[in-house]
Amino acid sequence: MADTELSTQTGGYDVDMFVDTPDYDLICTICQGVLRCPVRAACHHIFCKKCILQWLKRQETCPCCRKPINPSLIFVMFKLSKSIGRMKIKCKNEIRGCAETFPLSEQYCHTMSCLYELIQCPYQGCRAQLLRRDLDTHARHCEHWRQPCHMGCGTILSHSTQAQHNCYKQLRQEYEARQRNHRAIATALQRKMKRMQSTMAHMKRQIGLICEGLEVMDEQPEGEEDDPGENSSSDTRNINC
Ligand SMILES: [Zn+2]
Ligand SMILES: [Zn+2]
Ligand SMILES: [Zn+2]
Numbered sequence: 001m002a003d004t005e006l007s008t009q010t011g012g013y014d015v016d017m018f019v020d021t022p023d024y025d026l027i028c029t030i031c032q033g034v035l036r037c038p039v040r041a042a043c044h045h046i047f048c049k050k051c052i053l054q055w056l057k058r059q060e061t062c063p064c065c066r067k068p069i070n071p072s073l074i075f076v077m078f079k080l081s082k083s084i085g086r087m088k089i090k091c092k093n094e095i096r097g098c099a100e101t102f103p104l105s106e107q108y109c110h111t112m113s114c115l116y117e118l119i120q121c122p123y124q125g126c127r128a129q130l131l132r133r134d135l136d137t138h139a140r141h142c143e144h145w146r147q148p149c150h151m152g153c154g155t156i157l158s159h160s161t162q163a164q165h166n167c168y169k170q171l172r173q174e175y176e177a178r179q180r181n182h183r184a185i186a187t188a189l190q191r192k193m194k195r196m197q198s199t200m201a202h203m204k205r206q207i208g209l210i211c212e213g214l215e216v217m218d219e220q221p222e223g224e225e226d227d228p229g230e231n232s233s234s235d236t237r238n239i240n241c
């Protein structure tokens with residue numbers, strides 16, 4: 001499938017896609033299609049650009065008149081390309097029911113909006129392939145259909161939830177859930193604070209005990225200092241003696 005698409009891409013346009021049978025002059029001798037990006041060789045023969053470049057890789061002579069062709073001396077025919085672009089074509093979805101005709105140059109634009117183009121359902125997870133014109137009908141039943149509530153509450157709705165969806169109820173539930181969450185956070189904070197308070201009280205007690213211990217130690221060296229004082233005084237006394 002991809003291979004055939006590629007080969008038609010490289011060659012000219014299929015003659016059958018045109019509303020009126022294209023002029024013989026507009027047919028590429030190499031691919032037998034209508035010239036796509038026409039170029040002229042020095043011998044004045046005209047081909048699709050890709051067709052002749054591919055041909056010249058094998059032999060550097062004109063496929064029509066066998067005269068030598070210099071690959072750097074072929075020229076794109078912009079005016080001819082433009083007038084081919086103005087030629088009316090039929091939609092490629094004609095077999096599916098599209099009756100529209102339009103200039104060749106508008107083919108891409110038409111395909112992007114053609115109601116008979118086979119497209120994939122745009123809702124994520126849906127594998128349905130359908131004609132673009134059937135998308136609305138399909139979307140009404142597609143189980144993968146999702147859309148945010150049009151009232152703007154932010155809820156993503158499916159067909160099954162859309163019927164019983166109530167914005168007020170939804171917002172109320174969300175509000176209550178948020179409140180529950182806030183209350184839970186407050187309770188946890190209070191618990192943490194109580195734990196910290198009891199730890200602090202415990203530390204205070206410990207510090208008090210340490211201070212008391214230090215005071216006891218402070219008193220003892222003072223008593224000991226008295227003794228050397230007495231000794232020294234006795235020493236002085238000794239010296240005095
Ligand atoms: Zn061609
Ligand atoms: Zn030639
Ligand atoms: Zn169409």
Ligand SMILES: [Zn+2]
Nearest residue numbers: 121126128142
């Ligand atoms: Zn679908």
Ligand SMILES: [Zn+2]
Nearest residue numbers: 149151153167
């Ligand atoms: Zn809503």
